[in-house]
Each structure stands twice: as C-alpha cells, then as structure tokens.
Amino acid sequence: MNMQQMLMQAQKMQRELQKAQDALKEKEFTVSKGGAVTVVVLGSKEIKSIDIDKDAFDPENKEMVEEMIALAVNEAVAQIEKESEEINERITGRSGGLF
Numbered sequence: 001m002n003m004q005q006m007l008m009q010a011q012k013m014q015r016e017l018q019k020a021q022d023a024l025k026e027k028e029f030t031v032s033k034g035g036a037v038t039v040v041v042l043g044s045k046e047i048k049s050i051d052i053d054k055d056a057f058d059p060e061n062k063e064m065v066e067e068m069i070a071l072a073v074n075e076a077v078a079q080i081e082k083e084s085e086e087i088n089e090r091i092t093g094r095s096g097g098l099f
Contacts, residue, residue, distance in 0.1 A: 013091055013092055016091050017087070017088065017091045017092065020087045020090075020091060021084065021087065023043075024043035024080070024083060024084060024087060025042065025043045025044040026042065026043060026044075027042070027043040027083075028040050028041070028042060028043075028048060029041050029042075029043065029076040029079050029080055030076070031072040031073075031075045031076045031079070032072065033068035033069075033071055033072045034068055035053065036052065036053045036055070036056035036061075036064075036065060036068055037050070037051070037052055037053070037056065037065060037068040037069050037072055038050070038051040038072070039051075039069065039072040039073050039076055040076075041073065041076035041077065041080065043080050043083070043084075045077055045080060047073065050069060052065060052069075
C-alpha cells in the first residue's frame with residue numbers, strides 16, 4: 001500500500017469516525033433507578049431530562065432521591081463513554097481513536 005492509499009484510508013476512517021460520533025451525540029441514554037428517578041442524557045453528555053416520581057417527594061426520601069439521580073446520571077455517562085469507545089474500536093481497530 002503506497003502512502004497516498006494509506007492517507008486516503010486514514011481520511012475515510014476519520015470521516016466515518018466523525019459521522020458515528022455525531023450520531024452518538026444525538027442518541028438518548030435513559031436510566032431509571034428504583035422506579036423513583038429516570039434521567040435522559042444525550043450522547044453529548046447533556047442532561048435532557050430528569051423525572052422524579054411524585055411519591056419520591058417525601059422529605060424523608062430527599063437523600064435517597066439525590067443519590068438515585070447521581071447514580072442514574074453516572075450510569076448514563078458510563079454508557080455513553082462505553083459506546084464511544086466501541087465506535088472507536090469498530091472504525092479504527094483500536095481504542096482511543098484514530099491516532
């Protein structure tokens with residue numbers, strides 16, 4: 001394979017990687033904890049929504065609900081990072097991206 005072919009192949013992988021990463025940014029990741037809290041996080045790691053069941057609004061549940069929100073957000077972010085890594089590996093054949 002000559003240098004020009006290698007460069008063209010790298011550019012193609014870079015375009016595929018960018019397209020897949022752009023699609024990931026728009027994807028929604030939904031995580032529910034205990035049926036009391038549901039969070040939706042976009043692949044861009046932007047929180048789209050947090051839903052708290054009305055029965056969870058008891059003041060005695062405050063710390064539990066806060067913990068469920070944190071756990072749900074962290075789980076959604078971990079799912080996004082895992083999918084991003086899988087995209088990198090699928091397109092480039094290695095983790096961490098093209099270079």
